[in-house]
Amino acid sequence: MEPVIIIGAGLAGCEAAWQLAKRGVPVELHEMKPQRMTPAHHSPDFAELVCSNSLRSDQLENAVGLLKEELRRLDSLILSCADAHRVEAGGALAVDRHAFSAAVTEKIRSHPLITVVEGEVTALPAEGNVIIAAGPLASEGLTAAIHAAFPQSATLNFFDAAAPLVSFESVVMDHAWFASRYDKGTADYINCALSREEYFAFWKELTAAQEAEVHGFEDKSVFEGCMPVEVMARRGEDTLRYGPLKPKGLKDPRTGREPYAVVQLRKDNAQGSVYNLVGFQTHLKWPEQKRVFSMIPALKNAEFLRYGVMHRNTYLRSPGFLNRYYQVKEAPRLMFAGQITGVEGYVESTASGVLCAIELARRLEGKAPADFPQETAIGALALYISNESVTDFQPMNVNFGILPPLGYKIKGKREKNAAISQRALDALAGLIIQ
Numbered sequence: 432m433e434p435v436i437i438i439g440a441g442l443a444g445c446e447a448a449w450q451l452a453k454r455g456v457p458v459e460l461h462e463m464k465p466q467r468m469t470p471a472h473h474s475p476d477f478a479e480l481v482c483s484n485s486l487r488s489d490q491l492e493n494a495v496g497l498l499k500e501e502l503r504r505l506d507s508l509i510l511s512c513a514d515a516h517r518v519e520a521g522g523a524l525a526v527d528r529h530a531f532s533a534a535v536t537e538k539i540r541s542h543p544l545i546t547v548v549e550g551e552v553t554a555l556p557a558e559g560n561v562i563i564a565a566g567p568l569a570s571e572g573l574t575a576a577i578h579a580a581f582p583q584s585a586t587l588n589f590f591d592a593a594a595p596l597v598s599f600e601s602v603v604m605d606h607a608w609f610a611s612r613y614d615k616g617t618a619d620y621i622n623c624a625l626s627r628e629e630y631f632a633f634w635k636e637l638t639a640a641q642e643a644e645v646h647g648f649e650d651k652s653v654f655e656g657c658m659p660v661e662v663m664a665r666r667g668e669d670t671l672r673y674g675p676l677k678p679k680g681l682k683d684p685r686t687g688r689e690p691y692a693v694v695q696l697r698k699d700n701a702q703g704s705v706y707n708l709v710g711f712q713t714h715l716k717w718p719e720q721k722r723v724f725s726m727i728p729a730l731k732n733a734e735f736l737r738y739g740v741m742h743r744n745t746y747l748r749s750p751g752f753l754n755r756y757y758q759v760k761e762a763p764r765l766m767f768a769g770q771i772t773g774v775e776g777y778v779e780s781t782a783s784g785v786l787c788a789i790e791l792a793r794r795l796e797g798k799a800p801a802d803f804p805q806e807t808a809i810g811a812l813a814l815y816i817s818n819e820s821v822t823d824f825q826p827m828n829v830n831f832g833i834l835p836p837l838g839y840k841i842k843g844k845r846e847k848n849a850a851i852s853q854r855a856l857d858a859l860a861g862l863i864i865q
């Protein structure tokens with residue numbers, strides 16, 4: 432059998448390669464790292480998490496928790512490596528990013544049916560089945576080739592930012608304490624307290640701090656789900672206190688009261704030597720990040736191991752261009768997977784790789800499509816991005832709004848969401864997928 436060509440060994444590309452290979456389909460996986468790095472990738476390993484180390488909620492009452500459970504049941508490589516390298520993060524699935532990527536890389540490189548080819552792909556392969564999983568930062572050469580082949584699909588852009596990392600030993604714990612919100616679960620976060628005066632001084636400097644030049648960026652083109660902290664701050668003096676600096680449910684043990692505002696730090700590696708600033712994605716100039724973020728009392732001596740950065744993300748105008756199997760309608764041997772299709776997030780990118788590969792393997796075996804129904808999160812996402820009636824197409828996180836309503840009333844949001852999740856898992860169990 433001719434190998435399937437996959438471009439990009441990120442989350443979607445590795446997952447697609449794994450799903451195909453485990454079904455006996457040979458794969459040629461092209462990755463430009465480490466010869467060429469995107470502005471956000473730094474490691475030679477595959478499936479690199481470019482920003483947060485969190486794959487978000489792991490609860491079934493949450494849509495991304497449901498999507499994860501579906502992926503586990505579909506034997507996702509990304510989920511199994513994430514579960515194996517999780518670090519404590521309350522109800523979320525967070526991972527040791529280096530151990531996670533190393534595990535994925537090892538599984539991919541050691542699979543007998545996967546051949547890794549190093550180097551940038553700058554032209555669309557002329558023949559064969561091809562999955563383009565080059566991510567939101569696909570190289571310019573490849574993006575130009577996509578444009579040339581499908582000018583009508585016109586790629587769209589938005590901006591996304593990453594948050595800084597600090598060393599644990601530099602956090603001044605006299606101004607911080609370990610806890611999770613409402614003391615639920617284990618005390619996984621470091622909570623950095625700010626008094627009213629400290630908050631306003633910080634807020635004022637943040638709104639006026641110097642930003643790095645990002646070509647073509649305006650505040651209005653940011654993705655609402657990953658908004659730079661300084662952009663959020665400019666929306667009003669209390670916006671941060673209702674967002675990432677929300678103090679609710681976090682009582683400072685020294686005063687017995689909720690502080691005026693709280694910055695949370697989440698463990699970024701298994702040893703707990705590195706922490707990231709939750710919700711602090713930013714595109715301030717690096718010296719400004721150091722100056723302004725060091726105004727948070729617990730971070731006054733912070734050692735910044737990585738500064739936040741911001742990038743332009745590219746995605747396709749998928750509705751009308753791709754079908755529910757992530758195939759290009761007018762050239763079905765070409766498929767796209769991952770964030771470039773307009774699904775948004777680590778887990779969503781992984782899910783598109785799973786679905787695209789399962790359906791491709793079935794076509795190659797002459798089987799009918801699995802047709803993941805809209806009742807499943809994985810199916811709902813594919814149906815959303817390929818839905819021609821969606822006009823103002825924006826990157827889409829998985830959410831219960833894209834699944835059909837239950838059709839009957841259930842009291843309580845958690846209970847309702849749990850029922851939607853159960854229906855999804857039942858629907859998935861009903862699909863016969865080898």
Ligand SMILES: Cc1cc2nc3c(=O)[nH]c(=O)nc-3n(C[C@H](O)[C@H](O)[C@H](O)COP(=O)(O)OP(=O)(O)OC[C@H]3O[C@@H](n4cnc5c(N)ncnc54)[C@H](O)[C@@H]3O)c2cc1C
Binds near residue numbers: 478
């Ligand atoms: C700055 C930034 C921050 C983000 N933060 C988060 C976050 O915190 N949480 C979250 O859930 N999502 C986040 N995302 C969104 C998204 O989930 C990630 O981008 C995710 O990695 C997408 O997975 P992917 O497989 O589509 O692409 P990627 O993981 O980016 O993988 C694409 C791979 O293709 C390779 N490649 C690119 N072009 C070529 C080429 N021409 N030839 C060969 N190889 C090529 C790249 O080197 C890369 O390894 C962020 C995105 C960006 C850009």
